[in-house]
Amino acid sequence: MLPEGFTEKYQRLLGADAVPFLASFQVEGHKGFRLNPLKPNPQAVSLDLTQPVPTTQWGYYGAVKGRQVDHQAGYVYSQEPSAMLVGAVAAPQPGERVLDLCAAPGGKTTHLASFMQQKGLLVANEIMPKRAKILAENVERFGITNAVITNETPERLAQKFPSFFDRILVDAPCSGEGMFRKDPGAKKYWTPDYPLACAQRQREILTEALKMLRPGGEIIYSTCTFSPEEDEQIIAWLLQQYPLTVVPITRQAGMSAGRPEWADDNPALAGTLRLFPHLFAGEGHFIAKLQLAADAPTAVVKPQSKKSKRVAPALTKEEQPLWQEFAQATLPSAAYPHLLVHRDYLFAQPEPIALKGLKVVRPGLPLGMFKRNRFEPAYALALTLTTAKQVLDLTTAQYVKYVHGETFTLPITGKGWYLLRYQEKSVGFGKLTGTTMKNFFPKGLRFVADVGETED
Numbered sequence: 001m002l003p004e005g006f007t008e009k010y011q012r013l014l015g016a017d018a019v020p021f022l023a024s025f026q027v028e029g030h031k032g033f034r035l036n037p038l039k040p041n042p043q044a045v046s047l048d049l050t051q052p053v054p055t056t057q058w059g060y061y062g063a064v065k066g067r068q069v070d071h072q073a074g075y076v077y078s079q080e081p082s083a084m085l086v087g088a089v090a091a092p093q094p095g096e097r098v099l100d101l102c103a104a105p106g107g108k109t110t111h112l113a114s115f116m117q118q119k120g121l122l123v124a125n126e127i128m129p130k131r132a133k134i135l136a137e138n139v140e141r142f143g144i145t146n147a148v149i150t151n152e153t154p155e156r157l158a159q160k161f162p163s164f165f166d167r168i169l170v171d172a173p174c175s176g177e178g179m180f181r182k183d184p185g186a187k188k189y190w191t192p193d194y195p196l197a198c199a200q201r202q203r204e205i206l207t208e209a210l211k212m213l214r215p216g217g218e219i220i221y222s223t224c225t226f227s228p229e230e231d232e233q234i235i236a237w238l239l240q241q242y243p244l245t246v247v248p249i250t251r252q253a254g255m256s257a258g259r260p261e262w263a264d265d266n267p268a269l270a271g272t273l274r275l276f277p278h279l280f281a282g283e284g285h286f287i288a289k290l291q292l293a294a295d296a297p298t299a300v301v302k303p304q305s306k307k308s309k310r311v312a313p314a315l316t317k318e319e320q321p322l323w324q325e326f327a328q329a330t331l332p333s334a335a336y337p338h339l340l341v342h343r344d345y346l347f348a349q350p351e352p353i354a355l356k357g358l359k360v361v362r363p364g365l366p367l368g369m370f371k372r373n374r375f376e377p378a379y380a381l382a383l384t385l386t387t388a389k390q391v392l393d394l395t396t397a398q399y400v401k402y403v404h405g406e407t408f409t410l411p412i413t414g415k416g417w418y419l420l421r422y423q424e425k426s427v428g429f430g431k432l433t434g435t436t437m438k439n440f441f442p443k444g445l446r447f448v449a450d451v452g453e454t455e456d
């Protein structure tokens with residue numbers, strides 16, 4: 001059942017089109033996934049790749065199984081097909097400074113990273129602590145090396161990064177009307193006034209986002225709702241308030257133009273994109289891309305204290321040899337120029353940015369942890385590597401044991417850290433002592449693998 005007031009609203013707005021639109025809520029939605037171009041041989045997955053999602057790179061229709069190596073090793077990300085259009089519209093260039101302001105669980109972050117090819121800076125922010133943790137896990141799985149993950153309010157981030165980013169994505173919290181079919185729970189919050197309340201919050205978030213965009217930079221705004229209050233009317237407001245122009249989005253069959261008549265009749269609004277589930281094989285979405293004028297004034301913010309501008313310290317005298325010894329014995333190259341230590345954890349930053357005073361989940365790629373007189377590498381590091389000085393290709397039985405958290409014995413003896421691979425995919429680190437491979441698969445991620453019918 002659709003919420004009271006919802007049906008009438010869209011009958012009024014859509015006229016005859018309301019019939020197929022409302023009927024689409026009775027039909028099951030479409031599942032999708034994206035491949036990961038940051039991994040070697042990204043197409044080497046056990047999934048059907050015959051149904052690509054139009055205009056998206058790496059996107060396909062179909063469902064992913066969570067307990068398979070393709071998922072564990074970050075070769076695939078499960079994402080609803082319409083949501084893939086957001087990343088495709090944002091399409092950042094390698095080397096840019098990019099902010100994903102409302103990022104969890106990470107669908108768009110992982111897509112943005114796919115375009116960036118590990119070059120530049122990707123700040124992924126999420127305001128809710130629990131969701132920020134899930135975001136970090138997804139960034140880790142995807143093997144992204146140039147991401148910084150923060151758990152901040154847009155206001156506090158804007159204080160730190162005035163006129164800083166080349167591109168900002170605001171995938172805004174919204175009334176979620178476009179998800180009513182996929183997630184029936186989304187319906188229970190809806191009242192006729194809910195879109196207006198959401199619009200207020202969206203304007204607040206965008207006000208802060210604009211402070212962080214450099215002149216000439218682009219902002220991408222998206223929602224998963226049909227409500228004009230949160231879609232065209234927000235863009236109309238932005239165009240009235242700021243020196244922004246709409247960058248028209250190219251449409252393909254099944255994609256609809258934004259509706260100027262649902263806002264202030266500004267014809268530029270037709271350059272935004274709407275996805276309706278009765279016309280496009282995906283859920284409801286709205287996407288707009290705007291460019292800030294090159295001569296827009298730069299943001300004025302409170303000057304930061306010297307202390308908060310300081311970049312976190314690098315390694316101590318004791319830590320330096322531990323890291324170097326590990327890197328030389330294990331890593332194919334030690335190309336991690338901006339190292340920093342945070343609470344005994346070693347990170348590699350994509351660029352040396354000052355994060356002091358912010359709630360930071362990950363200031364860069366986690367490389368590992370300093371323990372008493374030794375260095376223990378991070379699972380996240382393993383998922384970014386294709387090879388290492390010592391590599392072990394696991395049998396199916398060994399892989400099952402590994403992701404379940406068990407040690408296993410080998411017919412060889414050896415010593416030190418091994419990059420473990422299964423089906424040529426890096427799946428984590430193990431430490432060989434004699435014939436025993438000690439398990440370093442993270443405790444919180446352990447699972448019973450689904451490896452299908454196997455012989456070994």
Ligand SMILES: C[S@@+](CC[C@H](N)C(=O)[O-])C[C@H]1O[C@@H](n2cnc3c(N)ncnc32)[C@H](O)[C@@H]1O
Pocket residue numbers: 101102103104105106107108109126127128131153154171172173174201205
């Ligand atoms: C649509 S979801 C983001 C989905 C994500 N971009 C993805 O693709 O996986 C919106 C996010 O905004 C966050 N959020 C809620 N209130 C916020 C606020 N006031 N400022 C910034 N983010 C907020 C929510 O916690 C939620 O994770």
